[in-house]
Amino acid sequence: MDKRYAIFDMDGTLVDSMDFWRRLGPDYVARRGVKCLPEGLLERVRTMTMAESTALLLREFSLPDRPEDAMAEMSAVMAEHYRRDIELKPGVKEYLRSLHGAGVSMAVASATAEPLVEACLTRLGVREYFAAIVSCESVGVGKSRPDVYHAAARRLGATPGETAVYEDAFEAAKTAKEAGYWVVAVYDETAADRWPDLRALADESLESWETE
Numbered sequence: 001m002d003k004r005y006a007i008f009d010m011d012g013t014l015v016d017s018m019d020f021w022r023r024l025g026p027d028y029v030a031r032r033g034v035k036c037l038p039e040g041l042l043e044r045v046r047t048m049t050m051a052e053s054t055a056l057l058l059r060e061f062s063l064p065d066r067p068e069d070a071m072a073e074m075s076a077v078m079a080e081h082y083r084r085d086i087e088l089k090p091g092v093k094e095y096l097r098s099l100h101g102a103g104v105s106m107a108v109a110s111a112t113a114e115p116l117v118e119a120c121l122t123r124l125g126v127r128e129y130f131a132a133i134v135s136c137e138s139v140g141v142g143k144s145r146p147d148v149y150h151a152a153a154r155r156l157g158a159t160p161g162e163t164a165v166y167e168d169a170f171e172a173a174k175t176a177k178e179a180g181y182w183v184v185a186v187y188d189e190t191a192a193d194r195w196p197d198l199r200a201l202a203d204e205s206l207e208s209w210e211t212e
Helices: 018-030 041-045 050-060 067-084 092-101 114-123 148-157 171-177 191-203
Strands: 005-008 106-110 132-135 163-167 182-186 204-206
Touching: 005 114, 005 148, 018 041, 018 050, 018 067, 041 132, 050 067, 067 114, 092 132, 106 114, 106 148, 114 132, 114 148, 132 148, 148 163, 163 171, 171 182, 182 191
Parallel strands: 005 106, 005 163, 106 132, 163 182, 182 204
Antiparallel strands: none
């Protein structure tokens, strides 16, 4: 990667958190008697904000819960994971240190709320490498649109053409690519079935941070 600026997704890219997210929705609806999720539902929520994914779950299963109550319950579960037991992917810290040393200005663009991103990256000792953290929650839309990438790029003083976006999710990477960013595909086991598509879409690909 030879760009002056870099924007990183967080979940599934920098940190091993997708298994927690994959269990969150199913566990929530299971407590309300739903035992089987439609095929493809988890892939659909992968790039959504918490508000978008909550609305989808409540609508999909005709649950009577208030959206704000459902969000609060699920957010509390994830907050504990971010503050206590989600870890960096192997090699991430060294990779970020290398880019920082080379003068690359970096930001995080995540579907996760900014306070949780801040808490997690601070605990893991890598917050110092990022000039900005921007959440889909704060821009009001998930990664089906490029708003969060554009917001992060503006914080860096960058344009899409001079900025690399690191993503593990195909749909998010497609959004960034179509918006003019240089896309680096990052392998995550929870999205292994989409890896061939993601790698074909991207300008570069990383199967492991430790190989770089």
